[in-house]
Amino acid sequence: MNKGLLIVISGPSGAGKGTICKALLEKHPEIKLSVSCTTRSPRQNEVEGINYYFITKEKFKEMIENDEFLEYAEVYDNYYGTPKANVERILNEGNDIILEIDIQGALKVKEKYPEGVFVFIMPPSMEELKNRIKKRGSETEESLIKRFKAAFQEINYVANYNYVIVNDVVEEAVKRLEAIIVAEKCRVDRLKGNYIFLQEGFLND
Amino acid sequence: MNKGLLIVISGPSGAGKGTICKALLEKHPEIKLSVSCTTRSPRQNEVEGINYYFITKEKFKEMIENDEFLEYAEVYDNYYGTPKANVERILNEGNDIILEIDIQGALKVKEKYPEGVFVFIMPPSMEELKNRIKKRGSETEESLIKRFKAAFQEINYVANYNYVIVNDVVEEAVKRLEAIIVAEKCRVDRLKGNYIFLQEGFLND
Numbered sequence: 001m002n003k004g005l006l007i008v009i010s011g012p013s014g015a016g017k018g019t020i021c022k023a024l025l026e027k028h029p030e031i032k033l034s035v036s037c038t039t040r041s042p043r044q045n046e047v048e049g050i051n052y053y054f055i056t057k058e059k060f061k062e063m064i065e066n067d068e069f070l071e072y073a074e075v076y077d078n079y080y081g082t083p084k085a086n087v088e089r090i091l092n093e094g095n096d097i098i099l100e101i102d103i104q105g106a107l108k109v110k111e112k113y114p115e116g117v118f119v120f121i122m123p124p125s126m127e128e129l130k131n132r133i134k135k136r137g138s139e140t141e142e143s144l145i146k147r148f149k150a151a152f153q154e155i156n157y158v159a160n161y162n163y164v165i166v167n168d169v170v171e172e173a174v175k176r177l178e179a180i181i182v183a184e185k186c187r188v189d190r191l192k193g194n195y196i197f198l199q200e201g202f203l204n205d
Numbered sequence: 206m207n208k209g210l211l212i213v214i215s216g217p218s219g220a221g222k223g224t225i226c227k228a229l230l231e232k233h234p235e236i237k238l239s240v241s242c243t244t245r246s247p248r249q250n251e252v253e254g255i256n257y258y259f260i261t262k263e264k265f266k267e268m269i270e271n272d273e274f275l276e277y278a279e280v281y282d283n284y285y286g287t288p289k290a291n292v293e294r295i296l297n298e299g300n301d302i303i304l305e306i307d308i309q310g311a312l313k314v315k316e317k318y319p320e321g322v323f324v325f326i327m328p329p330s331m332e333e334l335k336n337r338i339k340k341r342g343s344e345t346e347e348s349l350i351k352r353f354k355a356a357f358q359e360i361n362y363v364a365n366y367n368y369v370i371v372n373d374v375v376e377e378a379v380k381r382l383e384a385i386i387v388a389e390k391c392r393v394d395r396l397k398g399n400y401i402f403l404q405e406g407f408l409n410d
Contacts, residue, residue, distance in 0.1 A: 179383070
């Protein structure tokens with residue numbers, strides 16, 4: 001059996017990666033979503049094992065020491081990380097798994113799992129990105145400019161990815177993501193083992 | 206504007222590449238089909254510029270000398286070749302072009318145009334390939350075995366391709382080919398230039 005694909009969806013904040021992942025998973029319930037570990041407290045409505053695995057700092061540090069994360073980061077005194085075991089189990093069962101993750105996280109995953117499919121979600125234009133960041137809420141002009149500049153800097157990292165999807169119309173973006181998944185499964189470098197097998201079948205025929 | 210994709214559809218005889226190309230072109234009239242040059246005489250119903258460009262041996266040899274073919278071959282005292290100028294014009298206009306071609310031809314095209322998308326059409330099984338070759342007509346058992354062995358040998362070349370499509374159900378095979386074309390247009394290495402451009406837009410904003 002083929003291993004599943006590790007699909008990493010990433011991009012600057014405001015590009016719409018969350019919306020695209022949600023739409024993809026609704027269309028394809030067979031694709032799994034990676035659930036992160038965090039040391040922060042659950043918010044209202046957050047469910048253990050669905051939104052996050054909520055664990056203690058001691059446990060998190062132990063997992064770091066045992067190299068049990070594909071990637072992790074410390075944000076405002078809390079840890080967030082992608083547990084390796086879960087991802088590997090799903091891939092070994094032949095299922096695809098999505099990681100929705102920021103750019104720094106994606107680059108770390110790439111080091112550990114270069115055979116992943118790295119997809120960069122790009123805002124359609126600077127203007128549109130500005131609008132989206134604005135819409136998110138009550139930010140000051142200063143923090144808006146700061147976030148905006150950060151998003152601009154982040155776009156440089158697109159060169160580290162395999163694919164870029166411009167998120168102009170969500171439905172179209174999701175269709176392109178679906179096509180990438182289908183195409184990746186046809187890539188010869190993923191299938192070589194199978195065709196050695198097929199050839200053996202040919203020889204014995 | 207982006208250049209179009211050169212899509213090379215190839216594979217062993219009996220794998221069904223002709224059927225897949227035909228079905229793709231019917232669904233996507235915007236994709237062009239490369240028309241070959243040949244020195245053989247037109248058969249009944251064959252139309253100049255649709256089935257082939259029918260040219261003289263002198264003209265063909267002149268074109269070889271001027272490096273005007275992406276690939277060519279001599280088969281039973283006649284020449285067949287893919288004229289470069291036509292392919293380049295279509296690609297430069299931003300349109301995709303399909304080359305349906307044998308494996309030796311595809312390998313030659315890859316030398317000259319490595320940025321092409323090389324797709325290997327694979328018969329679903331040895332048994333099925335046998336049936337398909339049989340169905341083609343009145344071959345002796347000996348020539349059947351010969352063709353069959355040749356097809357088996359050709360499968361080794363799959364490693365030189367980017368993608369492999371197992372032609373089990375034609376409609377499914379065509380869908381996979383469509384997905385490959387969509388995905389290739391999202392590949393970062395094809396789009397890098399555009400995002401430098403986008404970033405300049407971001408800077409000036």
